[in-house]
Amino acid sequence: MEKRKLEVFKKRLEDRQRELRHTMTRAAQDGRDADLESAQDIADRAANSYNKEFLFSQSNNERQLLQMVDGALSRIRGGTFGECISCGNEINPKRLEAVPWTRHCIQCQEKLEKGLLEHSST
Numbered sequence: 045m046e047k048r049k050l051e052v053f054k055k056r057l058e059d060r061q062r063e064l065r066h067t068m069t070r071a072a073q074d075g076r077d078a079d080l081e082s083a084q085d086i087a088d089r090a091a092n093s094y095n096k097e098f099l100f101s102q103s104n105n106e107r108q109l110l111q112m113v114d115g116a117l118s119r120i121r122g123g124t125f126g127e128c129i130s131c132g133n134e135i136n137p138k139r140l141e142a143v144p145w146t147r148h149c150i151q152c153q154e155k156l157e158k159g160l161l162e163h164s165s166t
């Protein structure tokens with residue numbers, strides 16, 4: 045991939061990384077706040093714990109995305125960005141444009157979703 049294009053992706057990924065870290069810090073803070081405002085009655089308590097669970101699952105998704113973004117940035121450093129980690133083919137530029145942290149080409153992604161591809165450790 046051209047260095048110039050790579051720089052654009054790097055910038056986008058770094059922005060996203062910063063944004064996600066920020067959101068996750070805030071979610072953790074909100075969770076603590078929910079703890080502090082101790083519930084007055086059972087109904088409040090139930091709502092409170094639901095809210096915490098919601099915050100937790102939300103930050104879990106973000107953690108996963110952050111891992112993908114981190115991975116993409118390390119592939120930029122390693123010079124393998126834009127290649128499918130499974131088959132090594134180049135990932136469609138439009139796909140990469142839409143989801144820069146994607147690790148698989150569309151064919152492998154489809155296989156992965158159908159459970160036909162083994163999860164790679166890389």
Ligand SMILES: [Zn+2]
Binds near residue numbers: 131148150152153
């Ligand atoms: Zn592939």
